[in-house]
Amino acid sequence: MINLSVNINKIATLRNARGGNVPNVENVAVDCERFGANGITVHPRPDERHIRRADVYALRPLIRTEFNIEGYPTADFMTLVLQVKPTQVTLVPDAPDALTSTAGWEVAPNMEFLTGIVTRLQDAGIRTSIFVSTDVENIRQAAKTGTDRVELYTEPYAQLYPTDPERAVAPFVTAAEAAHNAGLGVNAGHDLSLENLKYFKDHVHHLLEVSIGHQLISDALYLGLEQTIKAYKECLK
Numbered sequence: 001m002i003n004l005s006v007n008i009n010k011i012a013t014l015r016n017a018r019g020g021n022v023p024n025v026e027n028v029a030v031d032c033e034r035f036g037a038n039g040i041t042v043h044p045r046p047d048e049r050h051i052r053r054a055d056v057y058a059l060r061p062l063i064r065t066e067f068n069i070e071g072y073p074t075a076d077f078m079t080l081v082l083q084v085k086p087t088q089v090t091l092v093p094d095a096p097d098a099l100t101s102t103a104g105w106e107v108a109p110n111m112e113f114l115t116g117i118v119t120r121l122q123d124a125g126i127r128t129s130i131f132v133s134t135d136v137e138n139i140r141q142a143a144k145t146g147t148d149r150v151e152l153y154t155e156p157y158a159q160l161y162p163t164d165p166e167r168a169v170a171p172f173v174t175a176a177e178a179a180h181n182a183g184l185g186v187n188a189g190h191d192l193s194l195e196n197l198k199y200f201k202d203h204v205h206h207l208l209e210v211s212i213g214h215q216l217i218s219d220a221l222y223l224g225l226e227q228t229i230k231a232y233k234e235c236l237k
């Protein structure tokens with residue numbers, strides 16, 4: 001089974017637009033699980049433009065499935081995740097002011113840093129994942145950090161899929177195989193959608209989890225959250 005982890009950043013974006021508590025991020029997380037999500041993902045950014053640190057603490061006791069927290073491992077981020085102890089932390093190389101994630105780690109130049117972070121998280125019982133592109137040598141370097149998993153950055157796939165699905169998916173097939181052969185679990189995410197998810201799942205082997213937010217929450221405006229989650233899960237069957 002491939003887990004669907006619903007990224008609820010955009011629910012917090014909407015809530016923050018008015019300063020109140022509508023929509024309620026905690027209720028939405030619980031409802032995502034009720035509607036079939038296998039996990040909840042959040043990416044608390046330093047400027048708290050969507051998910052806030054307080055949301056992460058509030059969500060922890062409510063989540064019954066897998067809780068995945070993404071982010072750049074600053075000292076503040078590490079304090080947060082070591083207190084909250086989610087199921088998984090996904091390490092992302094984003095600058096503090098990044099609009100969204102646009103690249104994976106260059107692992108070799110960050111080997112000592114990433115190895116230290118991975119060790120601290122695993123010592124606390126937290127599964128780790130490193131956000132990477134499809135570069136196979138870079139994925140082999142990621143395995144040397146001791147990380148449990150990598151998350152393949154799928155935006156290049158999403159961009160090319162509408163015009164050339166075969167060429168779009170090919171590097172991901174190779175990357176997932178390389179990660180698996182290096183002993184890593186394989187996650188994927190960024191810009192996955194109802195349009196491109198099934199083809200990705202049908203071609204990329206060894207997938208354990210996809211985390212999906214922007215497109216899924218946008219689809220929910222038309223289909224409703226329950227039907228949307230069911231539709232994404234259908235793509236993963």
Ligand SMILES: CC(=O)[C@@H](O)[C@H](O)COP(=O)(O)O
Pocket residue numbers: 007009010042043045070092099100101131189190191213
């Ligand atoms: C790590 C990743 O893939 C991103 O997609 C991220 O979680 C999305 O963040 P935003 O919602 O801030 O664009």
Ligand SMILES: NCC(=O)COP(=O)(O)O
Pocket residue numbers: 007041070151188189190191192211212213214215216
């Ligand atoms: N890790 C990717 C993620 O959580 C969601 O990315 P997106 O679907 O919002 O692009």
